[in-house]
Amino acid sequence: MARKPDPGARERILAAASRLFFEHGVRAVGLQQIIDACGCGKNLLYREFGSKDELVAAYLERFACDWQILLEEATEAAPQDPAGQLAEIVERVAVRAGGNGFRGCALSNVHAEFPDPDHPLHRYVVDHYAARLATLRDIARRTAAREPDALARRISLIIDGINTNAGILGGDGSLTAAVAFAREAITVATAPPQGAADSPAGR
The missing domain is CATH 1.10.10.60 (Homeodomain-like)
Structure with missing residues (x-):
């Protein structure tokens, strides 16, 4: 049968x-x-x-989908405010990293386990991180930042720091500090140049 x-x-x-x-x-x-x-x-x-590799690839795709959901949530929270979206992204990463049993970024962990740059799983993670940075760059370029690429890289580094720190130390006060640091970085990056308000164009 x-x-x-x-x-x-x-x-x-x-x-x-x-x-x-x-x-x-x-x-x-x-x-x-x-x-x-x-x-x-x-x-x-x-x-x-x-194969096991195919199963691991599906596992990574699941986490990549979680990232897309997080982006959608951040966009909905600040639909007309790209600077606010960057802050929302970091805050949501911190909330997830503060959950019980968090062990760091799943994709980063797999990258460490498959160091061969020619391995499909290694390439998948590298491609995901490159796409993540490109997304942050696209959002940063819609802000008032004078150097949006630099802002995107700072946000990316803060996200990685949150995931690494929370994976080792758990959801301690450093998560709140990381979110505050991200908001400060966004504020500084998007602030008008000094003296702009006093210039003829700023009046």
Whole structure:
């Protein structure tokens, strides 16, 4: 008798794998652990994911989707204010990093586990970070910043600092300090040049 299709199998497998990968690291988790955690058979796992690398790629895509959701939330919170959007992005990153069990950026962790620059998972992470910086740059260029590229890089570094610090020390007071630092950096970057208000053009 043919086995009935299980439409929720892929998501169950991915959810179990994501939890294990995030808690223990990708290389430390074997496929049998994932099979045991989600209660599926080996054949079902390989039907949904042809290899462990394919499963890890789906895990990374899940976190990349979370980043897109975060961007949408920041845009909705400050729809006509690109400077405000940058601040909202940092604040939302800090909120997520302050959650229980946070172990750093999943993509950065995978990058550290796959140092070979030719490995597809390594390239995926590099491409994601490049795309993230490009998105921040696009937003920064819509602000009044005189050097939007520099502002985007500062925001990117603050995000990385939040993820790294929270992954090691947990959600301590440094998260609040990081958000305040980001807001200060945005304010300084978008402030009119000194003396502009007193110039003929500023009157």
